[in-house]
Every structure is written in C-alpha cells, then in structure tokens.
Amino acid sequence: MKAGAGLFSALALFLLMEAVFTQRPRPRKPTRRPATVKKPSVPRPAVPIQPEPQEPTDFPPPILGPPSVFHDCPRECLCTPDYPNSLNCENRNIRAVPVIPFRTHYLYLQNNYISEVTAEPFVNATEVRWVNLANNRIHRIDNQVFEKIPALLYLYAHRNQLKEVPSGLPASLEQLRLSRNHISKIPAGAFKNMGNLTLLDLYHNQLSDSDLARGTFKDLKNLVQLNLAHNTLKKMPDGVPSGLIQLFLDRNRIDDIPKDYFKDFTHLAFVRLNYNQLSDKGVPKAVFNISTLLDLQLSHNQLTSVPLFSSHLEHLHLNHNDINSINGTLICPYSLQALGDLSDFSLGPRLRYLRLDGNHLNPPIPLDVILCFRHLRSIVF
Template sequence: MRLVIVFLLSALLPLSLSHGRDPFAWLYGRQSQGNYFGSLQADTSGGACPDVCDCPPTFPVAMYCDGRGLTAMPTIPSRIKYLYLQNNAITAVPDSALINATNLVWLMMHHNQLTSDAIGKKVKLHLVLVRSRHIYELRVTPADLEGMDNLTILYLNDNAVTEMSTSLKALTSLTLLDISGNKLTKVTSGLPEHLHQLYLESNSIESLPEGFLGSLTELQYVRMAHNQLTDKGIPSNTFNVTGLVELDLSFNKLERIPIVSTTLQHLYLQANQIKEFSLGSFCSIVDVTNFSKLQTLRLDGNEISRQDIPSESSLCLRQASTIEV
C-alpha cells in the first residue's frame, strides 16, 4: 500500500472545506488507548522505544514523545510511522536525527523552539507532517521537492515563494497544493494532473496562462482571492472547466464576471470592480432545459445592485440558494 505523505510548513490547515475539523483526530485517540494496555508485550523491531517516550503495544508504529521537556531529538526506531514531538523545547533537527526513521510518514513538531537554520536540508524534504507554528521563516521551494513521487498534500503557504517551479508537475500523486500567502506574481500551467484542491490566495498574481486549468480534470476547488487579477489577465474560458465545484476570485480587480461551467456550485466574486451582471457567464443559453448548478454566488462589494440582475436569472440560476449583491 502506498503511504499517504503530507508536507506542511505552517499551521495545519483543513484538508477539505470542512473548516474546524481535524482530519487526524482519530490518531490522537490512539495515545490515550495505550495507557490501558501496559501489560502487552512491546514491539522492539527496528529498535527499542526510548524510555522518555511511549510506544503503545496496540499501535506499535506510533511513538509519543510530546510534552516531555525534550531539548533534543530522541532515537527513532525504524518501524515508527507516526512520531509526536510537539510541546517540547527541541531546538534543532539535524539530518542525522531521521537517519533511522526510514518508515516515517507523519511528524508532529508544533510548539517547539525550532528555526529554519536548525533544520537539516534533508529533513526539510522528508518531514511529512509538520504542524510548525513556531518554525520561523522556513524556506523550501517547489524545486526542492523534485522526486517526491508519493507526496499527496503540499502546504507551502506563508513562505517567500516567488515562482512556481515546473518541477511541481512531477509530483504525480499530489491532490492538494497550497501556495497561498507567498510572493507569486504569475503561475505556471504545468501543475500536477491529479490535483483536487488548488489554493493561491493572498499573492500578487496579475494574470493566468492560456489553458491554466484545462488539463486538471480532477480539480474541484480553486481559491485565488486577494490577488491582482484583471479581466485582461484571464484568458477566455479559463474557469469554464467541468468538475470545478468552488471558485474563489474575491478581492481582485475584475470588472466582469468570468465565464464559468454550468457545473460550478459556489462562486465568490465579492470585493472586485464588477459593473455588470452578465447572465451569459453562467448560461450560454437561457431556457427551461439549460441552467446552472450554482448554489452560492457572492457579488457584494462590487459596482452593481439587485436591480442589475436580469429577470431571466430565475431560469438560469434556479438552483441558487444564496445570491449576495
């Protein structure tokens, strides 16, 4: 079975649109279960569990060293897949720290005293899950990730990324890419073909390349709020792609509603400079049999009002439950 690999360089964000829900909560429960099985024989394959940590016999591939006052990395048995080191005082993670951790999948190290300079280069590339609110100014570029074929979720948000490397396309297993909160001014069309979620908000992106999303047939969620996008910078039909469920283009500089697919369900365009409610952006033909599946449409904070909504909208946007103007 191929391991699900996750890479996170800032505070852990939701893996889907269900905000506030921790998708790893089921794992945390394993820690408390270990307290009830102290009489079971411990698994020592790949090395014994350090005395300062707990390796529950019922979950032998996990090692819990959180909240132990550690200042340095413990020895990690090779069988360990899930390592919990949060809430300590660890100041460095050299490359040698993970030399024996050949099966490591998830690593929790939030609430320590790490800085970017204290993390080895190989560690940066092979840490799989880092909840790192206290890793300051961590600098990893997309090019550094070349060859990580099993990577499925990549968070590079809130760093200093200035360009999207074409090497991202080689991440063939990637389903979620978050490069929000960086310094991008443009994006590449060479994105991993199996992406489901693409987050590019809070950059300085002014334009998009031709065919930007055309090859991403599995893409469902695109967030590009808080950029510098203009009508001129978006090629026609860029967002008219089947399969897209949510599109967020709020807080940009758009003057027109872009053409979107009739299968789109949620469209956020608030705080732009839109001056016209163009029904053709949603339905190329307006009649009883042709309509949009749009459920949510936000146009508040633009230069239009409810009086600008054409009467034919009741046909085209018949499934919309929320239209804010």
C-alpha cells in the same frame, strides 16, 4: 534622779539617729566599661561571577514522565501499552529529538523547542510512518534524516523557521506540510521521484516566481492538492501537474492568467485566487470555462464583470470586487430559450451558491439570473 533621766534620753536619741543613717543607701562609685579594642578589618572574599546559562532562559524545563513499561522509552516522552507503536513527545518542552525506538511508527514532537533535526536519533527508526514536528523552532533538517526512515508517509513541519524545502525527502512520502515557515528556496530536485505525494502545503512562506522553476513539480504525478497561498507570486505557477484537483493561490500578487493555463487539467475542481490583483484585463474571457470546475473563488480582486464559467460550477465567490452590473443572459451557460424547453431542470446550470457582496450592485437581483440559475439556494448580494 533628773540627771539620770536626761542621760537616758540622750542615749536613746543617739541610737535612733544612728538607725536612720544606716538605712540610707550608700552612693555607688560609677563603673567604667572597659575600652573596646577594635579588631583589624578582614577583607571579604570576592564572589565568583557565575557564567551565563547555556540554554535560553525563556525555555521552561523539560517535562519528564514516569517510568514506562517499555525500557526504550525516553523519559521526556510517553509510551503507553495501548499504543505500542506511538512515541508521544509533544508539549514536553524538549530541545532536541530523543533517540527513537525501533518499534515507533508514529512520532509526535509538535509544540516543543527543537531547533534542528539531526540523523543520530533516527538510526533505529526505520519503521516510522508519521512524523509531526509542527510548532517548534527548527531551522535545519539534515538530509541524512530521511535515509534512516525510507518508508515515511506523512511529514508535518509547519510553523517552524525553515528557509528552504528539506532535501533528500523519501520517495514514499504522501503528505508534506511546510506552511508558516520562512521558505524562499526550493532546491533543484527537491521533489525528485516523489510520485506518491498527494498533498504539498507551502502556505504562508516567502516564495516568488523565480523560486518556482518550470520543472519544480514535474515528478509529482499524483499530486491532488497544491497550496501556494500567502506567498509573493506575481504569475501563475508553471509546470503544475495536470491531475491536480485543488489549487490554492490566495494572497499573492497575481495580476494575469494565461488564456490556456487550465486547458490541460483533467480533474481540477477547486481554484482559489482570493486577495490578488486580478482585473478584467488579466482574466481572459473563457479562462474559467472548465467542465470539471466546481468551486471558483475570486473575491477581493479588481474585477468589473463576471467571468464566464461552465454549467457544472456550483460555488462562485466574487465578493469585494468592482462589479457594478450583472447580466444573467451573458453569463448563463445556456440560452434562456433553451432552458425553457428543458423538461428536466436538473440538466441546467448547477450553480447553487453565488456571492456578490462588497461590489457596486443594488437590489433587486436581475430576473434573468434567477431564470438561468434555477438551482441557486443562496445569493449574497
């Protein structure tokens, strides 16, 4: 009986151990990854070198407008039914003048990047009266351009890069604005037969005395305003039309005025000679004693005395010179006794504005100045 019980216990122990051993995880054999086969390297195709852009990269792209009711309107311009005779192409970033429709009277091309003006776009533009090319980069205007627009009245080409006055200008022209260019040459006959021109603006260029021949302005019979300020002139220009009303010569190097320079002028009312090199030696005593003169500007020069002037002068600018005294008796167009006898003060000197600051003068204003110029309303002293 005991032997059977022991046999049973041994059998049970054997089964229990087998169950424990069967629950242990069997170790797995390490698996090897297949060796990577290296593919032979294939050379990458070379990237082709891109050519440099033809147009300057600092120019923004042209601005194209919406389709217009006018079939002939260039896309880079604006054409409105309210102004059917106007072609508005300003501020459009364009590089060349577009084809101008026949109906155009007013052509606005300012504030763009145009470098030259050729004749082709103007083939049908025979009715144009007004052309504004200001603030571009124009260095050349073909002579044939103006053959296409024979009735042109106003040509504005200021703020460009022109080196000479364009040739072949139409005889119909009334205003020519060429300021702020690089003009150092006026071709012979540039203003030939231009008897209708009233305004010629050559301000801020590079013109010298040798560039203004005596006959340069001889055909400009109706010229009213001549602006030669901010050039390199040392002398007063020759051959200026006698009917001129406004002569502007500021910011040159003029140091001498011939004593009879103004004697043939019949309507001269405004003379500006600010920022020159005028001294008493270069200004004859009575050179400005002109009955038509209303406004005389001589500021920023080297004058030590007040020049004589007529009783009709209304504005006198003498600021920033070397004047150290002023004698009202000497500069008064009338004697003080004669003025005292006048019952009508309106017949006396008409000077209303006098500027003397920036000199070597000390207040008070001399009494004889006050007694002479009784219409003075403003004195800057």
